[in-house]
Amino acid sequence: MVDVMPTTTDTTQRSATISVLVDNEAGILARVVGLFSGRGYNIDSLTVAPVDAGGLYSRMNIVTSGTSMVIEQIKAQIDRLVPVHRVADLTMDGPHVARELALVKVIGTGEQRVEAMRIADTFRARVVDTTLGSFVFELTGNTDKIDAFIELMRDLGLAEVSRSGIAALARGTRVI
Amino acid sequence: MSAEWTQSGAEILLRALKDQGVEVIFGYPGGAVLPIYDALFKQNAIRHVLVRQEGGAVHAAEGYARSTGKVGVVLVTSGPGATNAVTGLVDALMDSIPVVCLTGQVPTHLIGNDAFQEADTTGITRPATKHNYLVKRAEDLARVVHEAFYVARSGRPGPVVIDLPKDIVINPAPYAEPAVQHPSYRPRTEPDLGQIAKAVTLMKQAKRPMIYAGGGVINAGPAASEALTKLARITGFPITNTLMGLGCYPASDPQFLGMLGMHGTYEANLAMHGCDMLLAIGARFDDRVTGRLNAFSQHSQKIHIDIDGSSINKNVPVEVPIIADAGKALNALLAAWQASDEPTDKPALASWWRQIDEWRGKQSLKFTQDMQRGGIIKPQYAIQRLFEITRARGKEVFITTEVGQHQMWAAQHFHFEQPNHWMTSGGLGTMGYGLPAAMGVQIAHPDACVIDIAGEASILMNIQEMGTLAQYRLPVKVFILNNQYMGMVRQWQELLHGSRYSETYSAALPDFVKLADAFHATGMRAHSVDELDSVINAMLDCPTAVIADIAVDQAENCFPMIPSGAAHNEMLLGPEHEASGAGVTDAGMALV
Incomplete structure (x- = not known):
């Protein structure tokens, strides 16, 4: 100490x-x-x-x-x-990893819906719920990545966001 | 653990208290704690002192704790009993006083139901305590009680609440001995010796050293005060005390510069401002001590010893932080100082003392008393005479105070040679503290002379405790400096608000002599300077509790004073001195 x-x-x-x-x-x-x-x-x-x-x-x-x-x-x-x-x-x-999980609901049809799906692929978001007019994406990553994804969804029918807040651990063998 | 379930929760509670060495409880009964009062009735090991309001119970426990070094214990009922105790709990939190407060609670199945006399006591007291507990299972009761005492007295001491639902104290519960180690709370007490060595190097190199010691030294026990005295003597360094620290260094010693801070002495504050090495021990750089932070002791390298890591670097960044018990750190410093062969700068220290003596020559606490017959009593003179007369009589004296001008005059003009003899509400500034605190001190020290130096406004905040004094025949002396104003507020209005005395004059004060009489105590009054000594002597001779109503100069202000937002070297001296210091800035006006 x-x-x-x-x-x-x-x-x-x-x-x-x-x-x-x-x-x-x-x-x-x-x-x-x-x-x-x-x-x-x-x-x-x-x-x-x-x-x-x-x-x-x-x-x-x-x-x-x-x-x-x-x-x-x-x-x-x-x-x-x-x-x-x-x-x-x-x-x-020292270095650490920090991750959070977000659920992002996007409502839309047609070209918007396709674009949302395409971007979700790029971000490696998973679709955890879908209807003909909506998706709920599940996305894990650091805060910046999630912020970026949500920003992109804004023009594509972003309806609702639920975020976990971050979980974090030190890298390597260190523990708290 | 093969614990038997043969005793009620209330009996287990009392057994745990007894095992913790509890001799006295200050309390007030009510519905939720009836089973505990019933258990108290059936035993003789623990004495109960019935106060007149729960707030008084906590202050009494504080007075008991501060004058003995033991944990003070309070027992109050649920709802209003607990909420009335909150002021005392915060007071004990701010001043680091070990108190365990047992609060009644509605039965577990009614919690959250808005039951009669239900309050969310753990919710309300969470920021008012060092820690609190709600006992929901009989198996936890004894462990929680032991843990509460450990938490209250170890590390930086403080108040701990145990909320006790009525069914928990009625139903059987098992006993458990105190655990050897707390699972998470293990405050650090031993200093890091590398840091001690760094501190000694700074101390040896100092040209203008200064020691600033506070209540942490007193909390570390009388041996810490002795170690501090030794360290000051061996180094030859000047020393000042905070309001909370008075008594941890003998006031009569020539190295003592008096109290520092807002109403501290000229020499103490200028030495803080001018020093090049500041050794802070058990003191927390409170705003009343530092004045304007960006001008506080700018040219010093600072060493800060504190048992609470969160006190270090909170207000003032320091070069050498040492997290430790004040006594252990002081002994380590002493040993390291003696073992070190680094030279000290003796000529520089001598010239620093010459400078300090020049500041001392200002006599910043000077006042002029009109000694003619009928002369109006200066409040400072009343305290000076109280000090001189009690000193001459030789009996052990404990002083408590309320809050305001009288408190500062007491701190300036009553001098303490030993720790644990001065009890005042420093951090929270609780008017109404002094009388119940004096009660707790007198319970702990039945043969000592216990005096509450009071103001006529503060004393009315807990005047009901005169009833407790009567019931237990406690000969506490209440020495009221009566200027008919809330003096400190009036002083600020005079200095900062164009003498608009908004709501600070108490018209229709009670007749304190008759009030004493009504509470089976003795009342006396001094109108003028020629009556003062005889009233003090009569008060000290009186076998009963006394209210001495001392009519003092209504216009007197408490000086010296560092105005809000000003620095140590901008202090205002009194009317006895030539105009000095700076005015109050707009930013300063916004400060309290």
């Missing part, structure tokens, strides 16, 4: 993907979310689910942004919550 890194008064904002291993207990999500709202931090996305066979631990992946001093502060604030086992800033700790 190392002491916190000396921080500068740098005012540039950066995005951070923070992973937190917590006891899987009632109220823990409210505790973490309340900490963000109470202290005025941003949450760009948040995912949480049990991650071990016994259902004892949950992992939260939080995408947030702020100056490096604020992000250090967020980590420290989360770390001192009693049911928190570990906190890691995946963005700073």
